[in-house]
Amino acid sequence: MILVTGASGNVGRELVRELDAKGVEFGIFVRDPGRADGLSPRARRVIGDLDDVSTYAPALAGVDRLFLLVPGVGIDHTRGMVAAAKASGVARIVLLSSYNVMGDPMPAMGRWHHERETIVRDSGIPYTILRPGGFMTNALEWAPTVRAGGVVDDPTGPGRYAPIDPADIAAVAAVALTEDGHDGNHYYLTGDEMFTVAEQVAIIATTLGRDIEIREAATPEQAVASRYPNGAPSALAAAILEGFTLMRQDTTGFRTDTVERILHRRAGTFAEWCARNIDAFR
Numbered sequence: 388m389i390l391v392t393g394a395s396g397n398v399g400r401e402l403v404r405e406l407d408a409k410g411v412e413f414g415i416f417v418r419d420p421g422r423a424d425g426l427s428p429r430a431r432r433v434i435g436d437l438d439d440v441s442t443y444a445p446a447l448a449g450v451d452r453l454f455l456l457v458p459g460v461g462i463d464h465t466r467g468m469v470a471a472a473k474a475s476g477v478a479r480i481v482l483l484s485s486y487n488v489m490g491d492p493m494p495a496m497g498r499w500h501h502e503r504e505t506i507v508r509d510s511g512i513p514y515t516i517l518r519p520g521g522f523m524t525n526a527l528e529w530a531p532t533v534r535a536g537g538v539v540d541d542p543t544g545p546g547r548y549a550p551i552d553p554a555d556i557a558a559v560a561a562v563a564l565t566e567d568g569h570d571g572n573h574y575y576l577t578g579d580e581m582f583t584v585a586e587q588v589a590i591i592a593t594t595l596g597r598d599i600e601i602r603e604a605a606t607p608e609q610a611v612a613s614r615y616p617n618g619a620p621s622a623l624a625a626a627i628l629e630g631f632t633l634m635r636q637d638t639t640g641f642r643t644d645t646v647e648r649i650l651h652r653r654a655g656t657f658a659e660w661c662a663r664n665i666d667a668f669r
């Protein structure tokens with residue numbers, strides 16, 4: 388059986404759809420079954436919590452392939468889950484990492500992912516590592532100020548990147564979980580279109596049929612606060628600030644065609660993502 392962590396999140400929810408469509412047997416590791424409402428009833432609910440190591444082994448019983456997505460900072464969850472996976476005979480791990488691991492010097496966000504990758508590689512379990520760039524769903528962070536006043540605080544100005552639809556990350560994960568030929572690979576995943584924040588916001592505005600003002604974020608801290616209105620752990624906030632600084636400096640951007648090579652179709656566009664998610668901005 389395949390076990391999916393992070394199943395109620397941006398990538399995980401799409402991965403549930405993919406695995407459901409493929410008709411394979413799979414379970415989802417959820418701390419609160421209510422969070423899985425609306426996900427396919429075919430996904431076996433496996434109750435577990437990454438913050439409770441005693442739940443790992445029972446959740447992994449009978450699992451032969453693991454999609455491992457660890458939110459937040461640090462490596463403890465990864466170390467514990469990979470050790471439990473090894474003990475229970477898991478034969479393949481697909482790890483969600485980040486393109487930040489290619490930074491030189493490596494930013495904090497990249498270092499955590501780099502250490503998690505190392506744990507997986509050192510386990511001896513066959514693996515595929517997915518290294519996506521910025522997600523299209525990050526645009527949802529702008530929804531509250533768009534709804535309230537038609538404004539987006541832009542932390543990255545001239546910086547460009549090629550945001551990826553989490554549905555494409557999930558589709559690649561589903562291939563790596565269910566098909567042979569991907570063991571030992573590290574896939575850098577991006578969308579196919581290069582944008583500044585202002586250019587992305589223009590697409591949201593067109594889809595919405597309403598103007599949206601772009602306001603340079605007064606301080607990077609303000610941008611972090613708009614991402615985490617209830618506050619973020621200080622290490623995470625510092626890492627996001629660092630990420631904004633690096634994005635601002637990168638006026639070229641990084642783009643790959645890995646999605647197209649693996650899925651044999653083009654990567655989803657931001658306009659398509661907006662069309663599916665525009666209600667969040669109304």
Ligand SMILES: NC(=O)c1ccc[n+]([C@@H]2O[C@H](COP(=O)([O-])OP(=O)(O)OC[C@H]3O[C@@H](n4cnc5c(N)ncnc54)[C@H](OP(=O)(O)O)[C@@H]3O)[C@@H](O)[C@H]2O)c1
Binds near residue numbers: 436437459
């Ligand atoms: N955003 C980006 O641009 C970007 C770029 C590259 C890499 N990444 C990486 O992508 C990952 C985030 O993916 P995402 O956006 O799909 O995640 P997400 O939407 O933030 O969802 C997080 C998932 O993890 C689950 N979760 C949180 N704490 C848990 C716990 N203690 N026990 C069990 N499950 C728990 C959540 O479940 P609940 O529903 O219970 O909260 C949810 O399903 C991170 O590793 C991040 O570093 C992000």
